[in-house]
Amino acid sequence: xxxxxxxxxxxxxxxxxxxxxxxxxxxxxxxxxxxxxxxxxxxxxxxxxxxxxxxxxxxxxxxxxxxxxxxxxxxxxxxxxxxxxxxxxxxxxxxxxxxxxxxxxxxxxxxxxxxxxxxxxxxxxxxxxxxxxxxxxxxxxxxxxxxxxxxxxxxxxxxxxxxxxxxxxxxxxxxxxxxxxxxxxxxxxxxxxxxxxxxxxxxxxxxxxxxxxxxxxxxxxxxxxxxxxxxxxxxxxxxxxxxxxxxxxxxxxxxxxxxxxxxxxxxxxxxxxxxxxxxxxxxxxxxxxxxxxxxxxxxxxxxxxxxxxxxxxxxxxxxxxxxxxxxxxxxxxxxxxxxxxxxxxxxxxxxxxxxxxxxxxxxxxxxxxxxxxxxxxxxxxxxxxxxxxxxxxxxxxxxxxxxxxxxxxxxxxxxxxxxxxxxxxxxxxxxxxxxxxxxxxxxxxxxx
Numbered sequence: 001x002x003x004x005x006x007x008x009x010x011x012x013x014x015x016x017x018x019x020x021x022x023x024x025x026x027x028x029x030x031x032x033x034x035x036x037x038x039x040x041x042x043x044x045x046x047x048x049x050x051x052x053x054x055x056x057x058x059x060x061x062x063x064x065x066x067x068x069x070x071x072x073x074x075x076x077x078x079x080x081x082x083x084x085x086x087x088x089x090x091x092x093x094x095x096x097x098x099x100x101x102x103x104x105x106x107x108x109x110x111x112x113x114x115x116x117x118x119x120x121x122x123x124x125x126x127x128x129x130x131x132x133x134x135x136x137x138x139x140x141x142x143x144x145x146x147x148x149x150x151x152x153x154x155x156x157x158x159x160x161x162x163x164x165x166x167x168x169x170x171x172x173x174x175x176x177x178x179x180x181x182x183x184x185x186x187x188x189x190x191x192x193x194x195x196x197x198x199x200x201x202x203x204x205x206x207x208x209x210x211x212x213x214x215x216x217x218x219x220x221x222x223x224x225x226x227x228x229x230x231x232x233x234x235x236x237x238x239x240x241x242x243x244x245x246x247x248x249x250x251x252x253x254x255x256x257x258x259x260x261x262x263x264x265x266x267x268x269x270x271x272x273x274x275x276x277x278x279x280x281x282x283x284x285x286x287x288x289x290x291x292x293x294x295x296x297x298x299x300x301x302x303x304x305x306x307x308x309x310x311x312x313x314x315x316x317x318x319x320x321x322x323x324x325x326x327x328x329x330x331x332x333x334x335x336x337x338x339x340x341x342x343x344x345x346x347x348x349x350x351x352x353x354x355x356x357x358x359x360x361x362x363x364x365x366x367x368x369x370x371x372x373x374x375x376x377x378x379x380x381x382x383x384x385x386x387x388x389x390x391x392x393x394x395x396x397x398x399x400x401x402x403x404x405x406x407x408x409x410x411x412x413x414x415x416x417x418x419x420x421x422x423x424x425x426x427x428x429x430x431x432x433x434x435x436x437x438x439x440x441x442x443x444x445x446x447x448x
Contacts, residue, residue, distance in 0.1 A: 005041065005042065006038055006039070006041070006042040006253050006290060007289065007290040007291075009034070009037070009038035009041065010035065010038050010078075010290055010291055011290075011291060012034070013031055013034035013035055013038065014031075014075055014078065014291060016030070016031070016034065017031050017071055017074060017075070018071060020071070023070040023071060023074065025061060028057060028060045028061055028074070029057070031060075031074070031078075032053045032056060032057045032060075035052075035053055035056065035078065036049050036050075036053045039052070039053075039253065039257075042251075042252070042253025042254060043222040043223060043251040043252075043253055043254030043255075044223075044253050044254050044257040045223050045226075045254065045257060045258065048085075048257050048261065052081060052082075052085055055081050056077055056078055056081050059077045059081070060073075060074045060077055063077060075291075078291070079287055079288070079291060082283075082287045082290070082291075083283045083284050083287045085257075085260060086256070086257075086260050086266075086283040086286065086287065087260055087265055087266065087281075087283045088283055088284075089283070090280060090281070090282040090283065090284070090285075091240055091265040091266070091267045091281070093212060093240070093267055093280070094211045094212055094239075095123065095128065095181070095182055095211065096211070097211050098181055099131075099177060099178065099180045099181055099182055099183045100128075100181065100182040100183070100211045100212070101182075101183050101185060101208055101209070101210040101211050101212075102119065102182065102183065102184050102185065102210060102211060102212045102214060103185045103187060103204070103205065103208060103210040103212070103213045103214070104116055104119075104184065104185065104186055104187060104214055104216055104242075105187055105201055105213060105214070105215050105216065105232060105236060105238065106189055106215055106216035106217060106232075107189045107190060107191065107192065107193065107228065108139075108189045108190060108191055109189075109218060110189065110216045110217055110218045110244060111216055111218060111244035111245060111270065112186055112187070112189060112216045113134075113136075113142070113145050113146050113149060113186050114149065114244070114270075115216050115242055115244055115268075115270065115278070116132050116146060116149065116184045116185075116186045117132065117146070117149035117150065117152070117153055117155070117275055118270065118275055118276070118277065118278035119184050119214075119242075119268070119278065120132050120150070120153060120155045120182075120184045121153045121155070121275050121276060121278075122268075122276075122278050123181075123182050123184075124153070124155060128181040128182045129179075129180050129181045129182070130155055130180060130181065130182045130183070130184065131155065131156050131157070131158060131177060131180045131182075131183050131184070132146055132149070132150050132155055132156070132157045132158070132183075132184050132186065133157075133158045133159065133170070133173060133177065133183055133184065133185045133186065134146040134147075134157065134158070134159035134186050135159070135166040135169060135170060135185055135186065135187050135188065135204065136166075136186060136187060136188040136189070137163065137164050137165070137166050137169070137188065138188050139188065139189075142186075142188075143157070143159040143161055146159070146186055149275070152275060153275050158173045158176065158177065159173075160172065160173075166187070166188070166200065166204060167203055167204055167207050170185075170204070170207065170208060171207075185208065185210070187200075187201060187204065188200065193228070193231050193232065193235065198235040198236060201235075201236050202235075202236055205236065205237060212239045212240065213236065213237055213238045213239050213240075214238065214239065214240050214241065214242050214267065214268075215228070215229060215232045215233075215238045215240070215241045215242070215264065216241075216242045216244060217229065217241060217242070217243055217244070217255060217259065218243075218244050218245050218255075219243045219244060219245045219246040219251065219252040219255040219256070219269075219270075220245050220251050220252070220255075221251065221255060222251030222254035222255055222258070223251075223254045223255075223257075223258050224258075225243070225254070225255040225258040225259050225262075226258030226259065226261065226262050229241060229258065229259050229262035229263075229264055230262050230263070233262060233263055233264050238264050239264070239267075240264060240265050240266070240267035240268075241259045241262070241264050241265065241266045241267065242266075242267060242268040242269070242270070243255050243256060243259060243266060243268075243269050243270065243281075244269075244270035245270060246269050246270055246271055247270075247271055247272050247273075247277075256269075265281075266281045267280065267281055268280055268281055269281050269286075325384060325385045325386070325387060326376055326379070326383075326384045326385075326387050326412075326416060327376070327384050327385070330369070330372065330373060330376060368408075371404050371408055372404075372408075372412045374402040374403065374404050375398055375399075375402045375404045375408070375409050375412060377402060378397075378398045378401035378402035378404075379398055383398075387413060387416055387417075390409075390413060395409050395410060395413075
């Protein structure tokens, strides 16, 4: 998950609160100190941390909400203050014009070109006809790099290697770009925000008249992101920020916090190196995941990208009934894999983010799925529809016919049985029994 350490630390702080026998000022002070420590370790600015923790403490000590426990009230306060700090509402992206022109700005190394591809894929998955445009006339091989990105996601890339004037280049391309719903425009960067760069970007923006001007900032620069965001905001008209490289860096929290107070809304965050690792930034869902409360909106959005409505409905019915067979299990796993790494999906499910799910449970590798497919190809229709019929002799026969080890076939059957049992528990809301099941699965050699 993005900001793993911050999320773990905040969840541990709330768990300490949950274990307290009663809540008094001492417990609140300890919670606030833990939250301060979590944010400072994630490179959030000290003044921001002090301001945020002060509001949490004041509200927690004064709160006299009726109908819920003091502990629940404090958890709600922590959630609300973090959401308020990060922007409260999910910023929109304007794609109403045709074509919607989205211009990307930023310094060298911020990830503009990669972000152009990610954003193009994001919009194309939502039914828009998208093109990528390279207007960086200074960086060697800039057009080739964007062309490679476009080829991976099947999006056309426009540019002119010979043209040295980005505005003139766009004029030439404009008639061809008019047939698209959205155009993602990659612009030149510099080592620092210079007068030349400001002048060029302003000329381009004046001619292109973009629907969105998004500043791309690398998350690994931490608190320095605020200076960049403010400088670009004052020099050029920007409508939002994209923070890249949020995965695997302790400074991501600092960058996110810095941009949140810069005056420009964070609209997207890059959550990994793959072309589909881009998310709309929703403060409520983001804080929900940090605190282990889940993010149903993001989960449903990913499901819509991976499956049709009929597939989603069928998947939900069979999972909740626990009445799926091996064919259903495989198809569901394939669909879920399209939605992204299972470790990222689990944190979006309310209640699951707080469970210590064993890595072996959620990290089903592609190679393992393929072996299971081979094994299923050697099973009879009767066995696929009734896995309970598969005994030792049948396992040996399937192993010989598929070239898959008998132990791996037994693992497939165990996964099927455990999945069926877990979905029945989920339907009944028996989270304690589910936690016990997770622990058994974590200690079971079959899941290692």
